[in-house]
Amino acid sequence: MILIGERVNAGFKDIKNAIVNKDGDVIKEWARKQADANASYIDVNLGTASNKPEALCWMIEMIQEEVDVPISIDNNKPNMLKEAMQVCKKPPLVNSTTAAEEKMNQLFPIVAEHGASIIGLVMDESGSPTNADKRVENAGKIIEKAMEFGLSPDQIFLDPIVMPLKFMQEQAKEILSAANQFQLFSDPPCHIVCGLTNISNDAIHTLLINRIFMAMMIANGCDAVICNVLDEELVNTILTAELIMNKSIYADSYIEAFRKK
């Protein structure tokens, strides 16, 4: 499972303050904690703290001073991305494009040039899809366009767009069905990613909902997730679901082995 640590995000107050006050220690601390929890990427999100490329580059540099985990750049503005890409030591993951023609034409060349990967949200100009079919249709558009720019399936992370269970209960089933169909586009398939925490938005039993939905997503081909990688029970759920799907080989100490990695 490709674990994308969500914590260096200006939506969190401590990160926002750190960006405003240029306090690198806070950023580094969260980078370290997530790297120690085996994050495969560290997502970097400026939020509303700044709109300057320098701020984004500074965050990336702070993280890279502390850990050598690749970066997931949570930004879709070409000018910001171009600069941020320059400071990334390892090929980053761009988070994200939509299936809108204009957006893809802007972002795919940048991704291709840097050998990076990109998350494709399966929404288009008309907004978020409300059923599986529309999600699959948009995923098809993303893959087709990505191929035109020479990207390979393993550079594409399809995101079926997770919606809150509490407010859009009928959507979860559509999302799972869409993820399942994403696997059929190519062999080997593209990655399938989800922004997990959305599912439990504003609910009380957030952790439980996250874990159960995660397991169900894995059963439908999901192999990457933007989540709280420090939630041990969530990660244990992921490890176990992957065993059940025969994605990794069982050993009695599979959980302990992961923690010691």
Added chain:
Amino acid sequence: MDIPDVKEKWTSKINTVTIGATKEQGGTRGKTVTVGGASTLPFINFEGEIPNKPVIAGFISDVVPDWPEIILNGIGKEVNSPVEWAQKNVEQFGADLLSIKMIGADPAGKNKAPEECARVIEQVLKAVDVPIIIWGCGDDEKDNHILPECSQVAKGENCLIGSAKESNYMTIVAICKADKHKIISEAPVDINIAKQVNILLQDAGFDLNDVIMFQTTAALGYGFDYVFTIIERCRIVGLKGDNLMAAPQICDVAGETYRVKEAVQDDDILTGWGKLEKRGPMWEAACAEGYFQAGADILIMAHPAAIKSVKKTIHISM
């Protein structure tokens, strides 16, 4: 229309393990042997690199193994002396390294003392300059006495010591760390236990880059396909990035082949099967070539005709 590129893309590679230590490295070997490092399946050269070809470890034992006369004659009278047998393996059969099994220490057999085993190791190390693999007799309790003695007299030679199982891994880790040897991790045709043993070795502070996996070996016709599948699957998950399963693998082809009727009985009993003199080594070679295709990196072999044939395949195909 373009033909689609169907090449498999692997994200990782098999660990590279070197056995033996030269004078500069603290040992007395004339050469070292390196296995592993592949970033693709065997023979599939166009999907990745195979920097090190599989190697053949010449089988020797402290006492003459319980094999048919015809097979022993094929090897030569040197089987009566581990030292001469070792020399013949290296000088005439072209073995890349040696594998010594302490059959004579088996409590159910001659029950030789650990000191006697250690003496054999000492003599073999003096007689040849290739790296060596040291096995106990297969009895866990006895091996806990034999292996420390053998390990100690080979200190610094960077031998490969077998084998660590769930039941005895602590002892093996301790001696290999102390005397600077590498470890064979063993599981009884069980991929889940294979992974678990590696986790235990890692937990005990042993670097998995210094481990060779042994799934045990089945002779052709006696569960060969089970072992083949496990070796292949380990190789595939290793290439996919499971670091716990990325160790190179070893097969004891000779030790298993000359236990099955097809490689033991002559045509007076197996009517129509042809002469054992030829059939025995053919059985050994066919078994070895099969495991070679599965992804084995070290093949323990005994009969010169079988070794010659498998060496030829390795040479031509990789």
